[in-house]
Amino acid sequence: MIRYTQLVHSWRVAMLALLATAAFAGSSGEQVTIRGHVVADKPVTLHSDETVKLIGEDGKTYALVVEADSYHTLHDPELAGRLWEIVGNPLEGGRFEVRQLFTIVDGVRHKVSYYCMICHIVSYRPGQCMCCQEKVDLREEVYSEQ
Structure with missing residues (x-):
């Protein structure tokens, strides 16, 4: 027994x-890559909990699941209208978990970052430098996998 x-x-x-x-x-x-444009439904506030929506080149609408820095980068007015390439995992209900994000400029994949010329600090969120509180500069650099 x-x-x-x-x-x-x-x-x-x-x-x-x-x-x-x-x-x-x-x-x-396995991670999947999608391309599309961010839909700006309403202005973004610092602590907004609105989802980020992306209209894919395939015509589908994706609700992106992102962390805070990526959320604000995707809503950066300087990047409005850009074609985005998102790498991540599809989830149930049309949601997409973001692992990496890139802009596409002239057909070439670019990494997005922000840089403070005063403090020489790289960040991944638009706005003010975490040190001196001056505005950080947007940088889009050609991405190469190494």
Whole structure:
């Protein structure tokens, strides 16, 4: 009787592991690249919790799941109208988890960053320098995978 109970327990554990793997396959699977333009529904405030929407070149609308710096970069007025290339994982319900983002300038992928000329600090969010509080400068540099 003990062996039967152990067998059933082992089978249940194996099935739960299999189900857990299937459930997380969408978010931890192979990354996908999409291109499109950000939809600016309304002005963005510093602590806004609005989602970022991207209209893909495929015509689909994606609700981007992003961290704070990327959220503000995608809404930077200096980058308005840019074609974006987003690398990440598709999620349920038309959502897309962002892992990397790039602008496309003249057909070439660019990395976006911000730089303070006074403090020589690189950041990934528009606005003021975290040190001197002066405005940071937008930088779009050709991206090369190394």
